[in-house]
Amino acid sequence: MEENRNSAISVRNVCIDYKSLKTGSIKENLFKIKKVEQEIFHAVRNVSFEVPEGQILGITGKNGSGKSTMLRAIAGIFSADSGEIDLHGHTISLLSIGVGFKNELSGRENIILSGMLLGFSRDFIMEKMPEIIEFAGIGNFIDMPVKTYSSGMYSKLAFSITAILETEIMLIDEVLSVGDQKFKKKSYNKMKELISKRDRTVVIVSHSMSTLEDLCDQIIWMHDGEIVMYDKPEIVLPVYTDFMR
Numbered sequence: 564m565e566e567n568r569n570s571a572i573s574v575r576n577v578c579i580d581y582k583s584l585k586t587g588s589i590k591e592n593l594f595k596i597k598k599v600e601q602e603i604f605h606a607v608r609n610v611s612f613e614v615p616e617g618q619i620l621g622i623t624g625k626n627g628s629g630k631s632t633m634l635r636a637i638a639g640i641f642s643a644d645s646g647e648i649d650l651h652g653h654t655i656s657l658l659s660i661g662v663g664f665k666n667e668l669s670g671r672e673n674i675i676l677s678g679m680l681l682g683f684s685r686d687f688i689m690e691k692m693p694e695i696i697e698f699a700g701i702g703n704f705i706d707m708p709v710k711t712y713s714s715g716m717y718s719k720l721a722f723s724i725t726a727i728l729e730t731e732i733m734l735i736d737e738v739l740s741v742g743d744q745k746f747k748k749k750s751y752n753k754m755k756e757l758i759s760k761r762d763r764t765v766v767i768v769s770h771s772m773s774t775l776e777d778l779c780d781q782i783i784w785m786h787d788g789e790i791v792m793y794d795k796p797e798i799v800l801p802v803y804t805d806f807m808r
């Protein structure tokens with residue numbers, strides 16, 4: 564039973580704000596007429612959920628509803644302004660476009676760097692290197708700086724690193740929706756294979772109803788930083804689809 568499984572991720576009453584300085588008009592700035600005010604945007608508001616080990620959780624919601632912010636907080640890139648996030652000692656990796664690669668370094672060098680940032684030894688990464696390169700399937704580009712990559716190639720490499728250097732928790736931000744059809748299918752199948760082993764906890768942020776329906780055990784629908792619904796895909800997705808129509 565799901566209730567008896569250990570928790571992989573506990574999110575309790577989490578709030579995350581973005582703080583920026585309110586800019587006045589050029590005249591106001593020039594003559595310092597107005598005091599600089601801080602603008603606060605509440606991106607995640609009092610969010611709580613629990614992901615048991617081996618569960619696949621999907622997060623969906625319209626643009627700007629706080630999904631990526633939540634994911635980055637789970638990954639430890641942002642800290643919550645209030646509330647708690649507990650990973651119960653599990654290793655975690657975040658797969659997201661534009662996060663994690665050093666543009667000047669080659670694909671091969673980025674594999675080593677990413678692997679080490681994930682906490683794997685150099686020997687282990689070198690052992691897995693051929694498998695990662697083979698899965699990414701980007702040919703000679705593997706020895707070119709990643710700044711020369713297309714976004715599809717970039718995500719192929721990112722996906723391959725995370726899929727082959729397995730961490731206990733894998734966070735995926737919309738990556739399955741990029742890349743060409745062939746890679747999309749390959750990464751989708753790899754995800755399914757990883758999921759079927761049931762030893763990995765996955766959180767997927769996606770706008771694709773078919774991905775969410777096919778892969779996930781539970782769905783969170785976020786809206787304006789809050790959870791609107793949190794239930795099985797067959798309960799949440801029809802209501803969400805209706806809402807978005």
Ligand SMILES: Nc1ncnc2c1ncn2[C@@H]1O[C@H](COP(=O)(O)OP(=O)(O)OP(=O)(O)O)[C@@H](O)[C@H]1O
Binds near residue numbers: 583606629632
């Ligand atoms: N660095 C930032 N500074 C200020 N506001 C931000 C910043 N990053 C995001 N936001 C705002 O926070 C809100 C949540 O953003 P977030 O990226 O988490 O949404 P999302 O649900 O992932 O959106 P999408 O579906 O478009 O990826 C948005 O309104 C966004 O404008």
